[in-house]
Amino acid sequence: MNIKTVSIIGLGALGILFGHHLSKKMPKVDLRIIANQDRIKRYEKDKILCNGERCQFNYVTPDAVCEPADLLIFTVKFDGLEDAVQAVKNHVGEHTIILSALNGITSEAVIGQTYGMDKVLYCVAQGMDAVKIGNELTYTNRGMLCFGDWEPGIVSEKVKRVADFFEKMEFPYEVDTKMTKRQWGKFMLNVGVNQTVAVFNSNYGEIQREGQAREIMIAAMREVMALSEYEGTYLTESDLEYWLGVLGRLDPEGKPSLAQDIEARRHSEVELFSGTVLELGLKHGIPTPVNKKLYDKIKIMESQY
Incomplete structure (x- = not known):
């Protein structure tokens, strides 16, 4: 059919x-x-x-x-x-x-x-x-x-x-x-990219080059990697490199949806990203300090609308 x-x-x-x-x-x-x-x-x-x-x-x-x-x-x-x-x-x-x-x-x-x-x-x-x-x-x-x-x-x-x-x-x-790993890989990318660009009030270019923003983004992604082992999806360094490659091909002047929401003073999907990471971290007893900082910062930004 x-x-x-x-x-x-x-x-x-x-x-x-x-x-x-x-x-x-x-x-x-x-x-x-x-x-x-x-x-x-x-x-x-x-x-x-x-x-x-x-x-x-x-x-x-x-x-x-x-x-x-x-x-x-x-x-x-x-x-x-x-x-x-x-x-x-x-x-x-x-x-x-x-x-x-x-x-x-x-x-x-x-x-x-x-x-x-x-x-x-x-x-x-x-x-x-x-x-x-x-x-x-x-x-x-x-x-x-x-x-x-x-x-x-x-x-x-x-x-x-x-x-x-x-x-x-x-x-x-x-x-x-292997859609389980694909979805978790995209989730890992979103957790890093969406939140970091929003917090730095910037664009893809900011996290495509070396610097503090990129370091924070990758640290947030690594926390998802750690959780993936406990959730049975087992993301690896090669998965991290793959998704960083996807990021590297985006228009440097573009920006992800969460950053666009913050700019437009709309309710964001932060609960879907770091909110989920924090819940899973609590569930498995895994520390997720980078995502906690990103979560808190985005919540403060939203409270100032």
Whole structure:
């Protein structure tokens, strides 16, 4: 069964990036952006732009009656995930495949509680340097989606269907048979990059070069490495080097989502990053002082809005 219809919920940086690309590759009616009526009015009034081009999206409300999607992609913030899970109910059917491009290591489980883990593939979005200001998204590197089954060494028919779809859409992707480690690796990168750039009020360039910010970033990442052993994912120095290589290819002037949230005086996903690290450190009796300092600093920054 080929993938023909796609639904996306969440029109932040990744939602716009994916949606804009797909909108130029498939019939407009087959790509649906799920949003409530107030958001749709705002999107249509303000016009969503991606690298200077106006996005031509097909918006549908959560209560609109429609055929289930062949592929459903979550691109909301984590604090909006529970609402999003309920909003997509009309788009989930017997054969729907679900991808979550959210940060962190828990969104698939949250989605699976409602729709069943058999519909969910594990996914990581990496290598994007998208910056969203207001209604306009800009990026230099589109990055790629990495996805696969949770069980190591397996490539299911669902994975093959999604890979075939992205191949036809000419969107960069990679099938990974070790998604546990991939997700933890991306989590490690996010913990270091997102928080350090925010605290230093800077950009990717600040942590791509040698200096205090890069040292703090790597120290925060090493705390995730230490925890991974107790969580059964066993990140290594080679994993650290791989993700530093991903970081090194990003636009130096770009910045991650948490830093963008702090600049815009929005509630950030700090609980998803150092908040999770601190919880796991307490669980396993592992000290995480670098992440504690980053957590406290970001909380102070948010309290000053």
